[in-house]
Amino acid sequence: MIEEVLQERAKIIDEAIKTYLPVTYPDEMYISMRHLLDAGGKRLRPTALILAAEATGGVAENVIPAAVAVEMVHNFTLIHDDIMDEADIRRGFVTVHKKWGMPSAIISGDALYSKAFEILAESKSEPARVVESIGLIARTCTGICEGQWMDIDFETRNNVVEDEYLEMVEKKTAVLFAGALKTGAILSGAGKKEARALWDFGIFVGVGFQIYDDVIDLITPEEILGKAQGGDIMEGKRTLIIINALSKGVTIEALGKTNATKNEVSVAISTLKKSGSIDYAMDKALDFVDRGKSALSVLPDSEAKSLLLELADYMVQRKY
Amino acid sequence: MIEEVLQERAKIIDEAIKTYLPVTYPDEMYISMRHLLDAGGKRLRPTALILAAEATGGVAENVIPAAVAVEMVHNFTLIHDDIMDEADIRRGFVTVHKKWGMPSAIISGDALYSKAFEILAESKSEPARVVESIGLIARTCTGICEGQWMDIDFETRNNVVEDEYLEMVEKKTAVLFAGALKTGAILSGAGKKEARALWDFGIFVGVGFQIYDDVIDLITPEEILGKAQGGDIMEGKRTLIIINALSKGVTIEALGKTNATKNEVSVAISTLKKSGSIDYAMDKALDFVDRGKSALSVLPDSEAKSLLLELADYMVQRKY
DSSP states (O other): OHHHHHHHHHHHHHHHHHHHSOOOSSHHHHHHHHHHHHTOOOOHHHHHHHHHHHHTTOOHHHHHHHHHHHHHHHHHHHHHHHHHHTOOEETTEEOHHHHHOHHHHHHHHHHHHHHHHHHHTTOSSOHHHHHHHHHHHHHHHHHHHHHHHHHHHHTTOSOOOHHHHHHHHIIIIIHHHHHHHHHHHHHTTOOHHHHHHHHHHHHHHHHHHHHHHHHHHHHSOHHHHSSOTTHHHHHTOOOHHHHHHHHTTOOOTTTTOTTOOHHHHHHHHHHHHHTTHHHHHHHHHHHHHHHHHHHGGGSOOOHHHHHHHHHHHHHTTOOO | OHHHHHHHHHHHHHHHHHHHSOOOSSHHHHHHHHHHHHTOOOOHHHHHHHHHHHHTTOOHHHHHHHHHHHHHHHHHHHHHHHHHHTOOEETTEEOHHHHHOHHHHHHHHHHHHHHHHHHHTTOSSOHHHHHHHHHHHHHHHHHHHHHHHHHHHHTTOSOOOHHHHHHHHIIIIIHHHHHHHHHHHHHTTOOHHHHHHHHHHHHHHHHHHHHHHHHHHHHSOHHHHSSOTTHHHHHTOOOHHHHHHHHTTOOOTTTTOTTOOHHHHHHHHHHHHHTTHHHHHHHHHHHHHHHHHHHGGGSOOOHHHHHHHHHHHHHTTOOO
């Protein structure tokens, strides 16, 4: 059910992207801005925004520009993240900086960012609500930057505690999901309580999703994951699993060892499994998603609300 | 007179920056965002924004947040430009990417960008006018990206014509100056005709300023300029002077020769002087500024209007 809904909505978003981001002069810049957007993706954030609008009495059509804007913000962060991480491949395509060079990729991301605000400013809603949603998305973007800064900072620290990790993940991943949901509500005339519930839903589910993603990245075999297993371990990432294991005094030899062998990574994963840290993280992920779902109890029942609840479960059920 | 006014306004902006961009967690990120902002600068854009507000019946106090936002946008573009140009020094200080590294400098610029929209969204004006000014600044930022993209593109082309150069300069430099002026007018309740006049003023004066800047960069001795004379020639920049000379069939041996000797650069400058291309560019710069000043004729006389006219002249009178 939810997968079909996601596919339907993704198609609508795909079409709207072409409408709101046509290729104009200088053509190559706009082609670079469309590069990742056209490569697809699940469109979780814009779909959540539209469902939030519908769950609070709004109409999908009126919030499609905002949905496109949020997807653009997401893609802008991916373009800049890929430069920082020196990533070559994203969504099966060569990354923007690999194709157009680093200077052009910086501009491409910046331009996507401003286009997002251009489109948001054209939202069909009361002006005061448009201003509110722009302020919200702007604060969200600042939050993403703070989270990204913390993530980089943590890689060189050995004493990151769970609360710091959760704050970083909330900012880096959850706020844009929550911001999308709340924007859908604000632009649809929702009351403060409903808008707040959708924000909370987004934060909890978003954090749960990121924790789950870290678990999946660790336990999924290479042939399914499409990249080397345990990459986070070699990169020295302070995921919840690692933080939990380190707090128990577990030694992970391959941590931060960029040239670790497959066998060394396997040993590390076994160690983490035995230590109970993978189960710990998985339980936490599911717990966060449950808390998110509870937040929606203040909303009246509707098809959109049911779909949001399904979406939350779906986000921690993917096997890849 | 205008220099004193600039100094007074710059002080107000300096103080407002501290208020609107306090250093909070993660501290180092906010310190990096303040790095260039605290290094000073003439604050031409925010000052123009405040004068435009006053010239259209507004009050400086109400548009100070917007003025700070525009200065932040300007500084965000400088941080990212310095990464692209691999510049080490800006305003006498080490550049952000040199001090914090490239990944952090990308984030620092991105965060300044979103902070600018956060602050704009808090402007004290009718919501519909706030939305209009946000849309304007967002389009302006897209324009800056387009201009920057064109500038990079032009460096590898030999057939750039004057109209292309003027479009590039309008986007890269003039739109933010014009956008600042029009924002001051919009937020102060100005009519469409007045707001448009301030935009036109900004575009013409902004283009004139950039052409003048290219001339100054060429003819000012190293001991006054603070950097090697004729850097644009060695970088192969398609300035109006170069485009004009090339269109007349003049040969500039040192063009794009990054290891050109001082003597070779001197010869190039002499050649450009003899060809009349420097005079041609200087005349164009002054002509643009005059056209900008004429655009203000639709505004009622006021002290602020007089100061804007003085500001325009000042911008093409600097000797360094």
